[in-house]
Amino acid sequence: MNIQIPKTEQKRVVVVGAGFGGINVVKRLLKLNFQVVLIDKNNYHTFQPLLYQVATAGLEAGSIAFPVRRIFKRVKNFYFRMAEVLEVKPESNLLNTSIGELSYDYLVIATGGQTNFFDFDCDENDLMQLKSVPNAIDLRSYILQNFERALIAEKVDEQDQLMNIVIVGGGPTGVEMAGALGEMKKYVIPKDYPELNANRMHIYLVEMGNRLLSNMSEKSSKKAHQFLNELGVNVLTNISVKKYDGVQVFYGDNHILKTKTLIWTAGLKGVWINGIDESMKGPGGRIVVDEYNKLAKYDNVFAIGDASINITKNTPRGFPQVAPVAVQQGKLLADNISRMIKGVSLKPFIYTDKGTLATVGRNRAVADFKNLNFQGTIAWMLWLTVHIFTLVGFRNKLIVFTDWIYNYFTYDRALRVIIRPYKRKKDL
Amino acid sequence: MNIQIPKTEQKRVVVVGAGFGGINVVKRLLKLNFQVVLIDKNNYHTFQPLLYQVATAGLEAGSIAFPVRRIFKRVKNFYFRMAEVLEVKPESNLLNTSIGELSYDYLVIATGGQTNFFDFDCDENDLMQLKSVPNAIDLRSYILQNFERALIAEKVDEQDQLMNIVIVGGGPTGVEMAGALGEMKKYVIPKDYPELNANRMHIYLVEMGNRLLSNMSEKSSKKAHQFLNELGVNVLTNISVKKYDGVQVFYGDNHILKTKTLIWTAGLKGVWINGIDESMKGPGGRIVVDEYNKLAKYDNVFAIGDASINITKNTPRGFPQVAPVAVQQGKLLADNISRMIKGVSLKPFIYTDKGTLATVGRNRAVADFKNLNFQGTIAWMLWLTVHIFTLVGFRNKLIVFTDWIYNYFTYDRALRVIIRPYKRKKDL
Numbered sequence: 079m080n081i082q083i084p085k086t087e088q089k090r091v092v093v094v095g096a097g098f099g100g101i102n103v104v105k106r107l108l109k110l111n112f113q114v115v116l117i118d119k120n121n122y123h124t125f126q127p128l129l130y131q132v133a134t135a136g137l138e139a140g141s142i143a144f145p146v147r148r149i150f151k152r153v154k155n156f157y158f159r160m161a162e163v164l165e166v167k168p169e170s171n172l173l174n175t176s177i178g179e180l181s182y183d184y185l186v187i188a189t190g191g192q193t194n195f196f197d198f199d200c201d202e203n204d205l206m207q208l209k210s211v212p213n214a215i216d217l218r219s220y221i222l223q224n225f226e227r228a229l230i231a232e233k234v235d236e237q238d239q240l241m242n243i244v245i246v247g248g249g250p251t252g253v254e255m256a257g258a259l260g261e262m263k264k265y266v267i268p269k270d271y272p273e274l275n276a277n278r279m280h281i282y283l284v285e286m287g288n289r290l291l292s293n294m295s296e297k298s299s300k301k302a303h304q305f306l307n308e309l310g311v312n313v314l315t316n317i318s319v320k321k322y323d324g325v326q327v328f329y330g331d332n333h334i335l336k337t338k339t340l341i342w343t344a345g346l347k348g349v350w351i352n353g354i355d356e357s358m359k360g361p362g363g364r365i366v367v368d369e370y371n372k373l374a375k376y377d378n379v380f381a382i383g384d385a386s387i388n389i390t391k392n393t394p395r396g397f398p399q400v401a402p403v404a405v406q407q408g409k410l411l412a413d414n415i416s417r418m419i420k421g422v423s424l425k426p427f428i429y430t431d432k433g434t435l436a437t438v439g440r441n442r443a444v445a446d447f448k449n450l451n452f453q454g455t456i457a458w459m460l461w462l463t464v465h466i467f468t469l470v471g472f473r474n475k476l477i478v479f480t481d482w483i484y485n486y487f488t489y490d491r492a493l494r495v496i497i498r499p500y501k502r503k504k505d506l
Numbered sequence: 507m508n509i510q511i512p513k514t515e516q517k518r519v520v521v522v523g524a525g526f527g528g529i530n531v532v533k534r535l536l537k538l539n540f541q542v543v544l545i546d547k548n549n550y551h552t553f554q555p556l557l558y559q560v561a562t563a564g565l566e567a568g569s570i571a572f573p574v575r576r577i578f579k580r581v582k583n584f585y586f587r588m589a590e591v592l593e594v595k596p597e598s599n600l601l602n603t604s605i606g607e608l609s610y611d612y613l614v615i616a617t618g619g620q621t622n623f624f625d626f627d628c629d630e631n632d633l634m635q636l637k638s639v640p641n642a643i644d645l646r647s648y649i650l651q652n653f654e655r656a657l658i659a660e661k662v663d664e665q666d667q668l669m670n671i672v673i674v675g676g677g678p679t680g681v682e683m684a685g686a687l688g689e690m691k692k693y694v695i696p697k698d699y700p701e702l703n704a705n706r707m708h709i710y711l712v713e714m715g716n717r718l719l720s721n722m723s724e725k726s727s728k729k730a731h732q733f734l735n736e737l738g739v740n741v742l743t744n745i746s747v748k749k750y751d752g753v754q755v756f757y758g759d760n761h762i763l764k765t766k767t768l769i770w771t772a773g774l775k776g777v778w779i780n781g782i783d784e785s786m787k788g789p790g791g792r793i794v795v796d797e798y799n800k801l802a803k804y805d806n807v808f809a810i811g812d813a814s815i816n817i818t819k820n821t822p823r824g825f826p827q828v829a830p831v832a833v834q835q836g837k838l839l840a841d842n843i844s845r846m847i848k849g850v851s852l853k854p855f856i857y858t859d860k861g862t863l864a865t866v867g868r869n870r871a872v873a874d875f876k877n878l879n880f881q882g883t884i885a886w887m888l889w890l891t892v893h894i895f896t897l898v899g900f901r902n903k904l905i906v907f908t909d910w911i912y913n914y915f916t917y918d919r920a921l922r923v924i925i926r927p928y929k930r931k932k933d934l
Contacts, residue, residue: 081658121650122923138568145922147698157701160654160924177658211925222549226588230509230605270575273585473912473920480908484901492901494573495550496588497639498926 079178081115083157088113091415092173092180094163094351095188096123096146099383099404101470103186106412108153115157115182117175121146124211125469127401128478130251132214133221134258135266135491139211141477144470163189166353168376174353184378184415187351187365188408191384191399194345194362199321203503205342208251216500217341221259223499224338225271235336239325241279242337246319247344248285248292250436253302255341256283257438260309265489281311282335286318286344291444293398294434294451298444301453305438324504338505346399348385360387364396369426371411380415382407388427397429401468406430435461440486507606509543511585516541517847520601520608522591522779523616524551524574527811527832529898531614534840536581543585543610545603549573552639553897555829556906558679560642561649562686563694563919567639569905572898591617594781596804602781612806612843615779615793616836619812619827622773622790628750631931633770636679644928645769649687651927652766653699663764667753669707670765674747675772676713676720678864681730683769684711685866688737693917709739710763714746714772719872721826722862722879726872729881733866752932766933774827776813788815792824797854799839808843810835816855825857829896834858863889868914 083090091107093100096118107114125142132139150156161175166185173180193207206220207213221243228240243259245252259281267276283290283306289299290306290313306313318330327335348364355375360366364387365373371386373379383404387396397403407427414424435457437443443458445451462482469475485491511518519535521528524546535542553570560567578584589603594613601608621635634648635641649671656668671687673680687709695704711718711734717727718734718741734741746758755763776792783803788794792815793801799814801807811832815824825831835855842852863885865871871886873879890910897903913919 079660120924121654138566139925140566140568140921140923143923143925145698145920148918148920148922151697152700159658211923215925226549230587232507269579270573272580471920473909473916473918476908476912477905480904481901484904488901490576490901492573492576492899493568494576495568495571495639496548497567497571497643 081159081161081175081178081180083113083115083180086113086155088155089183089419090115090181091184091186092117092182093186093188094118094173095190095349095383095385096120097126097188097190097383097404098401099190099408100186100188101149102405102408103188103382103412104150104156106409107415108150108156110412110416112415113155113157115159115180116146116150117159117161117163117173117180118146119160119162121158121160122211123149123470125474126209127465128469129208129211129214130255130258132211133208133217133255134262135218135222135493135495136258136485137478137481138493139215141474141481142469143211144474149470163351166351166379168353168355168379171378182378185380186411187354187379187381187385188383188404189349189351189385191346192349193342194347195342196345198319198342201324201504204322204324205340207342208255215497218493219496219498219500221339222494222496225267225274229271229273237278239336239338241274242282242335243279243339243341244282244284244327244335244337245341245343246284247342248283248287248290248313248315249343250291251343252283252285252341253290253306253436253438255343256281256306256311256313257309257442260306260311261439262491263310266491266494270494282314283311284314284317284319284329286316288316290315291436294436294444294446298436298446298451298453302436302438302444305442305444308442309439324502338502346384348387354379360389361395362387370414370424371407371427380411382411400434402432403429435464437461509587509589509603509606509608511541511543511608514541514583516583517611518543518609519612519614519843520545520610521614521616522546522601523618523777523811523813524548525554525616525618525811525832526829527618527836528614528616529577530833530836531616531810531840532578532584532836534837535843536578536584538840538844540843541583541585543587543608544574544578545587545589545591545601545608546574547588547590549575549586549588550639551577551898553902554637555893556897557636557639557642558683558686560639561636561645561683562690563646563650563921563923564686564913565906565909566921567643569902569909570897571639572902577898591779594779594807596781596783596807599806610806613808614839615782615807615809615813616811616832617777617779617813619774620777621770622775623770624773626750626770627748628768629752629932632750632752633768635770636683643925646921647924647926647928649767650922650924653695653702657699657701665706667764667766669702670710670763671707671767671769672710672712672755672763672765673769673771674712675770676711676715676718676741676743677771678719679771680711680713680769681718681734681864681866683771684709684734684739684741685737685870688734688739689867690919691738694919694922698922710765711739711741712745712747712757713741713743716744718743719864722864722872722874725879726864726874726881730864730866730872733870733872736870737867752930766930774812776815782807788817789823790815798842798852799835799855808839810839828862830860831857863892865889
């Protein structure tokens with residue numbers, strides 16, 4: 079079976095993945111006289127930076143998921159197919175998917191990242207993640223269910239397991255999730271569960287390194303740490319975890335902590351596509367690319383964003399796995415493919431770092447720029463503004479803005495609904 | 507195991523179900539010096555009248571689901587437990603639930619209605635329903651998935667099955683759902699799926715009786731019929747369906763229609779609780795109550811709303827199964843329980859019919875009042891206003907209002923996301 083896309087005189091670029099990289103390479107390609115086929119297993123683009131707000135009932139899933147067909151509505155030469163990619167056959171320029179085969183002139187792999195559990199001793203199904211919209215909704219349900227259960231638990235021990243939450247990984251996702259949970263503990267739990275003692279809810283943020291947000295300035299790290307403490311989060315640095323049995327986390331020093339909710343934000347690995355020569359696999363399972371985001375082994379296969387890694391003298395561990403890198407690579411790659419066809423020399427990728435922001439809670443954020451870093455209310459307002467503006471679509475901007483205004487004035491998180499209860503296999 | 511609720515000097519009223527009836531009886535009871543325990547299998551109240559808008563991507567689930575704990579936050583003498591009711595033991599005033607037993611002084615059954623498939627020859631799992639939030643989200647996913655599949659279907663026959671939608675039941679839910687689908691066909695499908703011919707999408711609304719909205723005036727029925735035709739919906743009255751095999755609907759006259767999407771809105775039956783004497787079971791599985799919503803068999807057990815039926819000379823088939831009846835019964839019942847304790851004579855239930863509204867699409871609604879009925883834009887604006895005002899919670903009012911303004915000006919339905927693909931067993 080073949081995927082039916084009309085053959086035209088335009089070169090066909092097939093893009094796999096509708097994340098920040100995929101969407102941006104497609105947008106630019108469509109201005110440059112290509113036929114573009116975008117493939118994703120979901121019919122929507124996920125605004126990953128705000129997944130933690132869905133998980134903590136501050137935003138609805140629909141506010142951060144944007145239908146791909148809406149982004150490219152009424153655009154000519156664009157085709158979307160919802161499908162899983164099974165394999166690429168680079169020697170014959172074919173992509174094999176769950177709905178059939180498709181030929182390409184150029185292939186762009188923008189499959190993004192997935193959770194990396196490294197060699198943590200656990201059943202991965204017991205850990206909660208924050209990489210997708212279903213992840214976020216499941217986490218929201220699970221946290222709320224555990225509070226409902228804590229109410230009826232007969233043993234103190236069981237209540238502790240249900241009310242404690244451990245987050246592993248002190249990067250932006252871990253910090254933002256911990257902060258949002260801290261606010262829930264402070265503002266929501268006492269109102270919703272007057273029968274429970276909110277102080278018995280312990281939130282732990284565990285980081286192996288010696289500071290949070292290691293990609294940011296020391297000052298921002300310190301301030302984020304302080305902000306989290308103010309919100310009642312226990313921040314543990316220089317502590318590693320080695321094992322989880324579903325109800326207890328074992329630290330490297332054999333200390334034990336009881337929890338049924340372990341949120342793993344400690345690692346990312348690339349999403350690989352079968353058929354790519356294994357010699358192209360770099361650190362973290364990411365696809366090794368050159369400064370044009372091309373795979374050395376092939377002439378017409380490229381990878382961008384979190385799925386790729388470009389190791390240079392200045393970037394021995396690749397570029398940071400953040401949205402702006404994917405966006406910039408996507409735009410440049412579209413131009414470079416166009417240049418290839420014209421026989422013009424290509425432009426190498428240079429990352430323009432516009433600064434880094436992370437938020438901990440209301441009026442509490444940290445911001446790092448080239449020669450400037452600041453923390454607190456201004457950083458927080460900047461964070462809000464940047465996120466509103468980078469959300470896809472006017473309706474989502476509007477609804478997120480409205481929800482944030484509402485959340486700000488009411489100290490509330492309105493979406494505390496358990497639509498589909500989440501069950502770990504262990505708890506069935 | 508027992509559910510732990512402190513015993514106080516107050517009489518304990520246990521209310522089962524957080525629908526319109528349950529919420530309103532609880533609100534009033536809390537003003538009247540009772541201890542109230544509310545039990546529901548979900549942690550939220552569902553605003554059922556707008557489920558069809560979730561199913562057609564116009565509203566988010568969170569906009570019409572309101573957490574019970576938020577409604578009653580900081581209210582004394584109120585207890586909520588998320589649990590399934592297993593059985594009532596009226597002789598010992600005990601309610602048995604999935605989380606343990608609970609004693610009551612008074613029991614109010616407000617369990618609502620569920621889909622009634624009557625003796626329609628089918629596998630019920632093949633039919634789509636619109637009674638709960640998960641129902642609505644599943645239907646949204648399923649419709650969108652079928653369009654993605656229609657794109658890649660190789661046979662015309664299969665495409666027809668995927669693009670056709672049949673709705674059985676010409677009541678308010680059927681009419682509103684058909685209208686919303688008609689608008690999708692007109693405004694959304696051509697933009698999202700330029701590769702498909704939207705005219706090949708056929709929407710059928712099948713009604714056994716001789717007119718739609720049989721509870722409304724003849725004029726409103728006619729107008730609703732006309733509005734649906736304008737939106738490209740095929741309305742079939744005086745036609746019954748007898749069988750569905752998963753891909754074909756068989757009409758009473760043996761005519762066959764191909765569809766993988768059969769939405770059943772043709773019937774409602776009460777949600778029964780085991781342990782209630784079977785002699786109390788009335789038409790449609792509803793619990794027979796007297797004019798005080800009391801069960802004849804017991805002194806302290808009551809039922810309100812869709813779960814109950816009060817058959818009188820004037821209401822041989824009970825009161826209509828609509829929200830206002832449940833609301834009014836809930837409020838009166840709270841007062842009557844208070845009167846019982848005081849030994850004062852009770853007030854019988856008299857339904858104040860404030861009028862009926864149904865909407866078909868933008869600027870297309872019908873309104874019936876005692877001496878007045880009107881149709882079109884004014885009815886539509888009234889419908890919008892009434893629904894905004896009866897939504898629970900300021901945040902939901904605000905977000906729904908924003909979404910509706912957005913939908914009105916853009917002709918768009920923004921939430922066309924498939925978060926969790928829905929699969930019928932047949933399609934696995």
